[in-house]
Amino acid sequence: MEMLSGAEMVVRALQDEGVEYIFGYPGGAVLHIYDALFQQDKVNHILVRHEQAATHAADGYARSTGKPGVVLVTSGPGATNAITGIATAFMDSIPMVVLSGQVRSDWIGDDAFQETDMIGLSRPIVKHSFMVRDPSEIPEMVKKAFYIASTGRPGPVLIDIPKDHTAPNKTFPYEYPKKVKMRSYMPVSRGHSGQIRKAVDELLKAKRPVIYSGGGVVQGDASEALTAVARKLNYPVTNTLMGLGAYPGTDKQFLGMLGMHGTYEANMSMHNADVILAAGARLDDRVTNDAKKFCPGAKIIHIDIDPASISKNVTAHIPIVGPVKQVLEEMLTMIDEHDSGPDHKSVERWWQEIDGWRQVHGLRYEVNENGPMKPQQVVQALYKATNGEAFVTSDVGQHQMFAAQYYLYDRPRQWINSGGLGTMGFGLPAAMGVQFAYPDGVVACVTGEGSIQMNIQELSTCLQYGLPIKIININNQALGMVRQWQDMQYGGRHSQSYMESLPDFVKLAESYGHVGMLVEKFEDLQPAMDEAFALKDRLVFMDIYVDSTEHVYPMHIADGAMRDMWLSKTERT
Amino acid sequence: MRRIISILMENEPGALSRVVGLFSQRGYNIETLTVAPTEDDTLSRLTMTTTGDDKKIEQITKHLNKLIEVVKLVDLTEGAHIEREIMLMKVKATGAQRAEVKRTVDIFRGQIVDVTSTVYTVQLTGTTDKLEAFINAVGEAQVLEVVRSGVSGISRGEKVLSL
Numbered sequence: 001m002e003m004l005s006g007a008e009m010v011v012r013a014l015q016d017e018g019v020e021y022i023f024g025y026p027g028g029a030v031l032h033i034y035d036a037l038f039q040q041d042k043v044n045h046i047l048v049r050h051e052q053a054a055t056h057a058a059d060g061y062a063r064s065t066g067k068p069g070v071v072l073v074t075s076g077p078g079a080t081n082a083i084t085g086i087a088t089a090f091m092d093s094i095p096m097v098v099l100s101g102q103v104r105s106d107w108i109g110d111d112a113f114q115e116t117d118m119i120g121l122s123r124p125i126v127k128h129s130f131m132v133r134d135p136s137e138i139p140e141m142v143k144k145a146f147y148i149a150s151t152g153r154p155g156p157v158l159i160d161i162p163k164d165h166t167a168p169n170k171t172f173p174y175e176y177p178k179k180v181k182m183r184s185y186m187p188v189s190r191g192h193s194g195q196i197r198k199a200v201d202e203l204l205k206a207k208r209p210v211i212y213s214g215g216g217v218v219q220g221d222a223s224e225a226l227t228a229v230a231r232k233l234n235y236p237v238t239n240t241l242m243g244l245g246a247y248p249g250t251d252k253q254f255l256g257m258l259g260m261h262g263t264y265e266a267n268m269s270m271h272n273a274d275v276i277l278a279a280g281a282r283l284d285d286r287v288t289n290d291a292k293k294f295c296p297g298a299k300i301i302h303i304d305i306d307p308a309s310i311s312k313n314v315t316a317h318i319p320i321v322g323p324v325k326q327v328l329e330e331m332l333t334m335i336d337e338h339d340s341g342p343d344h345k346s347v348e349r350w351w352q353e354i355d356g357w358r359q360v361h362g363l364r365y366e367v368n369e370n371g372p373m374k375p376q377q378v379v380q381a382l383y384k385a386t387n388g389e390a391f392v393t394s395d396v397g398q399h400q401m402f403a404a405q406y407y408l409y410d411r412p413r414q415w416i417n418s419g420g421l422g423t424m425g426f427g428l429p430a431a432m433g434v435q436f437a438y439p440d441g442v443v444a445c446v447t448g449e450g451s452i453q454m455n456i457q458e459l460s461t462c463l464q465y466g467l468p469i470k471i472i473n474i475n476n477q478a479l480g481m482v483r484q485w486q487d488m489q490y491g492g493r494h495s496q497s498y499m500e501s502l503p504d505f506v507k508l509a510e511s512y513g514h515v516g517m518l519v520e521k522f523e524d525l526q527p528a529m530d531e532a533f534a535l536k537d538r539l540v541f542m543d544i545y546v547d548s549t550e551h552v553y554p555m556h557i558a559d560g561a562m563r564d565m566w567l568s569k570t571e572r573t
Numbered sequence: 574m575r576r577i578i579s580i581l582m583e584n585e586p587g588a589l590s591r592v593v594g595l596f597s598q599r600g601y602n603i604e605t606l607t608v609a610p611t612e613d614d615t616l617s618r619l620t621m622t623t624t625g626d627d628k629k630i631e632q633i634t635k636h637l638n639k640l641i642e643v644v645k646l647v648d649l650t651e652g653a654h655i656e657r658e659i660m661l662m663k664v665k666a667t668g669a670q671r672a673e674v675k676r677t678v679d680i681f682r683g684q685i686v687d688v689t690s691t692v693y694t695v696q697l698t699g700t701t702d703k704l705e706a707f708i709n710a711v712g713e714a715q716v717l718e719v720v721r722s723g724v725s726g727i728s729r730g731e732k733v734l735s736l
Contacts, residue, residue, distance in 0.1 A: 119587060124598045128641040131587070148641060183736065184583055184644040308635035311628075 001173040006135035007032035007166035009174050010099065013142035015042045016176040019070050021061060021436050022046070023054040027074025028114060029101025032166035046436065046465065049457040051078050053429035055085020056455070059094050060393060060433025063416045066221060068095035068149045069433065075101040075163075076114030080121065084423060086156045087125040091420025092242060093219055095154035097145045098122075102131070104164040118160045127155030135165045136172045143177045152187030153306040154219060188305065191322025193330065199277070199301040199318045200334045204342065206275035208350045209235045212258060212287075215242030215419065216280020216304060222325035223247070223412040226279060229328050232335055234344040236354055238266040240281050241404055242419040249408030250388070255354070256363065259287040260556045261401045264361035264567065267554065269354055271563035273298045278316075280324040282309045284420075293561035303327045361567055363405055365550070372547040373522045375399060375474045379406040382444060382472055385529040390442040390470075391416065391434045395427035395451030398480035401552040403446040425454030428471065432458060435467045442470075442533065449475045449499055449543075459512035462539050470532055471541045473505060476548040484551045488566075509541035519544040575604070576630050577649040577656060577726045579734055580619040580637060584610055588642040592619060595640065601625065601633055605658075605701075605723030616644065616736075620725050622701075645734060653729040659696070660704045661686075663717040666693040674711060681707045692717065 004012060010033050014022065023046045026034045037045050048054045051073045058069025069089075073082045079100040089096045103112040119129050128148050130141045138161075145157040203209060217226050223246045230237045230253055237247045238258040247254055256263035258270055270276065276298045281287070283302075288294040291313045302309075302316035303324050310319045320327055335342060365376045379402045382390070392407055393416040394400040400417055409415045416434060418426040431445040452473055462469060482497040506516030515538050519528045525544070532540040554565040557572065566572050582588050589608055596603050601623060608619040623633065630648065637643055649656070664674050666688075678685055678695050681703065687694035697707055701724060708716060728734070 120590070123591060123594050129587075133586075182641070185641050306639070308632065308639055312632060 001175060003171040004174040005032070005036070005166065005168045005171050006132070006138055006161070007036040007168060009135065009138040009172065010142065010161065010166065011036040011040060011043060012174060013139050013176055014070065015040070017142065017146050019043050022070045022072050023048055023057045023061075023433070024072030025051050025054060025074065025078060027078045027101065029075035029103060029163045030072060030078075030099075030161075030166075032163065032168060033072065033099070033101070033161070035168070045072070046432075046461070048429065048461050050455065051081035052085050052425065053432075053455050053458045053461070055082050055096070055098065056088065056423075056426050056429035057433035057436070058096055059085060059089045059426075060416055060430030061437050062089070062094050062096055062433070063430070064391060064413050064434040065437045066219070066413070068097050068146055071096065071098040073098070073100050074114065075103055075118070076116050078114075079116055079118040083121060083125070086122055086158070088418050088421045088423045088426060089156045090125045090127070092215060092418065093154050094156070095150040096156040097142075097149050098156060098158045100158060100160050102160045102162040105133075105162040106164070108162065118158065122158050125156070126158050127153075129158040129160065131160045132162060132165045135170065138165075139174060139176050140180065143180050144182065147180050148185060188322055189326075191303065191320045191327035191330065195318060195320045196327055196330050197334060199320060200331055200338060202275055202299055202301060202318060203233065203277060204335070204338060204340050206235075207346060208272055208274040209233070209277070209347065210255075210269050210273040210275075211235050211237045211277045211279065212240070212270065212281055213237065213243045213246050213279040214240040214281025216324050217243055217246040218280075218412045220280055220305065220324040221412075222280065222323075222328055225325050225328035225332065229332055229335070232332065233342045234347060236269055236351070238262070238270065240287055240419070241417065243281065244404060244415045245409035245412045248410040250410055257404055258562075260289070261405065261552050261554065263363055263405070264554055264565065265354055265357040267556075267562045267565060268357045270295055270298075271561055272353075276300050278302045279328065280304065282312070283314045285313070288314060289556045289562055289564065290559045295562060361554075365553075368547065372545065373525060375402050375476065375546045375550055376406050377522060377525065378472060378474050378544050378546060379403050379446065381525045381529045382446070383407050384526065385533045386442055386444065390414075390444045391431075391438065393417065393427045393431040393434060393443070393445045395445075395447040395454075396422045396424045397448050397451060398476070398484065398550070398552050399446050399448045399451075399474040401481075402474070424451040427451060428455050428458050428469070431469045432461060432465075432467055435469055436465075444470045444472055446472045446474065448480060449473060449477065449502055449505070450479045456508070459509065459514060459539070459541075463513040466537070467539060468535070468537050469539050471539070473541065473543045474546055475502075475505070475543055476546050476550070477502065478548045480548070480550070481552070483548075487551065505541055505543035509539075514539040514541055516541045516543065574626065575622060575624050575650070577620060577622050577654065577724055578634065578637070578646060579649050579726055580621075580646040581611070581644045581734060581736070582617050582619060582640075583642040583644065584615055584617040585642060588617065589619070591640050591642060592637065595636055596623075599632075599636060601629070605721075607723040607725055613736075620723070622724050644736065647728070647734050649726045649728055652732070654726050655729060656700055656724050656726040657698055658701055658704055658724050659698050659722045660707075661720045662695045662697070662708075664693050664695060664711055665691065665715045665717060667691050670715060674715070677707070677710050681710070683707065
């Protein structure tokens with residue numbers, strides 16, 4: 001059998017796992033691993049400028065491809081810098097494998113230089129973690145890490161590797177296991193057919209149904225199955241922030257996003273529904289508003305791979321634990337074979353009601369004829385410039401909500417944002433990961449002047465690897481979402497929510513070797529956008545000044561039901 | 574409601590901290606906790622008592638089951654079961670009190686396992702209620718030190734928690 005050092009085993013195991021890219025930053029505890037990486041060319045290491053960006057880039061890669069993202073960081077500050085990105089991936093159930101260096105094993109616990117208890121620090125934000133105790137464990141540990149990260153409800157898995165276990169002078173027999181079996185980890189492979197049948201019976205009896213789908217449909221590659229079920233039944237579909245793209249955004253059965261900033265028609269349909277099919281969604285607080293007032297007349301069918309998500313916030317009447325794709329496919333077969341079959345007429349009146357809601361209060365905003373541009377106009381110009389086909393990553397805040405509302409996503413994995421943790425600084429590094437996965441793809445990062453400055457240093461990484469990302473900086477000179485809440489709930493006292501001393505982003509982009517553009521007038525917006533996207537091999541940073549007083553609407557009225565919304569600064573339901 | 578949850582988990586470093594961490598992370602309460610290897614040394618058996626309504630207990634068991642190292646678990650309070658706790662206690666034993674403590678220990682079927690001229694060390698096994706009743710009977714003023722093992726439990730009859 002081949003004899004390899006611990007470091008060589010780590011790298012070889014990544015090769016055998018088919019890893020294309022590993023995002024990382026070197027340091028003392030991982031030098032042996034970096035040396036092993038240097039001596040091969042199958043796994044491409046991407047050098048970021050901050051470890052948080054490494055995790056977000058790996059995350060963007062994972063979200064856009066479905067394959068686990070891989071991260072390599074050193075001990076101590078390298079590991080702690082990775083924490084935010086690991087938590088981001090954990091909250092959105094993204095498959096990720098993080099390798100962190102650790103001080104040599106005989107120094108653990110001695111407060112050695114760059115020592116931190118990474119297993120302990122990361123425990124609440126990983127699906128699982130391993131500490132290498134003997135180098136011979138490495139191949140099986142890596143195999144298990146990828147297996148756990150990418151099966152069941154996906155999530156990040158950490159391997160902490162003390163430096164002495166990667167030393168080049170000690171070698172061990174290497175064999176990469178073809179399969180792993182763990183008696184304590186057996187993800188469910190099928191939903192219960194009896195439950196699925198009950199759900200189908202209920203769905204076919206519905207008069208006011210809504211299909212509500214979430215990130216699980218995207219992550220579980222169940223978008224086709226969902227679309228087939230929805231079309232067969234002619235039922236309306238709404239997606240969560242994480243689920244956008246799982247059902248085509250331009251389809252007439254699509255109601256838009258639901259929840260805190262969901263459309264009027266989506267939230268009204270949910271509130272008045274008699275049957276809700278929740279697929280790969282977790283009924284979280286940004287969707288339900290007050291869970292006690294949630295959809296009072298609805299029977300809830302809930303499909304989720306994670307039993308702990310079911311009946312956590314809202315009790316499910318028909319719970320189905322299983323992979324959402326398999327469950328929806330089985331549903332489709334049962335609908336075909338069902339005695340009563342789908343009857344599109346039975347929901348005609350429901351559709352009339354929904355169309356009424358659409359007409360009264362569809363997504364809209366007021367345009368200033370001579371005043372500053374509206375952020376919504378920027379997203380619409382982006383949609384036009386990219387024919388609705390770009391990968392769009394976003395940061396967190398108002399721009400994120402506008403990008404979710406006004407860009408219509410027709411395919412899964414096209415919209416990439418930090419939904420659960422809400423991590424500012426996610427957008428640019430995530431866009432890097434997407435661009436590595438799709439070198440010829442059009443990738444736009446919709447951001448704001450607050451968020452972009454949280455990982456601005458990655459402009460340097462983008463130059464090094466020639467990543468032609470288009471950064472759409474919706475610059476309202478304020479922390480917009482914070483300001484909106486302060487306007488609505490704190491008497492307009494803008495405590496620390498303004499941005500003074502903004503850099504000249506055009507010069508900043510240029511100094512990093514990229515193209516910068518400043519847009520201040522609406523008439524320049526579309527031409528500038530078209531020009532930026534015509535520069536196919538350059539990163540373009542578009543600094544676009546917009547109205548700082550704009551709010552995101554609709555917005556749930558706190559502690560109300562789904563139907564309780566502000567529709568503008570002066571109108572409410 | 575008080576529940577006794579019994580868990581079989583991989584006997585690996587870090588496994589216990591994941592269980593304990595889960596409770597603090599999700600705001601659940603641990604009242605007692607006991608853990609030791611089983612006849613199969615790759616497995617540990619952990620017993621904990623906690624309180625909560627049905628919904629909370631359901632979430633606790635679901636989240637425990639999600640931990641990779643947890644192999645199996647059972648809520649013993651769902652069926653007939655036996656629970657035991659062991660207590661060691663130092664009690665003042667001087668004057669008239671000396672004979673009184675001895676009588677109380679006999680009534681509760683405990684044993685005096687160590688003696689000095691002023692102190693008895695008592696060993697007592699039973700349910701949590703029984704141990705508390707004993708402390709009350711002796712009188713808190715007489716008690717010098719108490720150490721309790723926490724609850725261990727097993728189901729009655731032929732039902733077995735094993736692989």
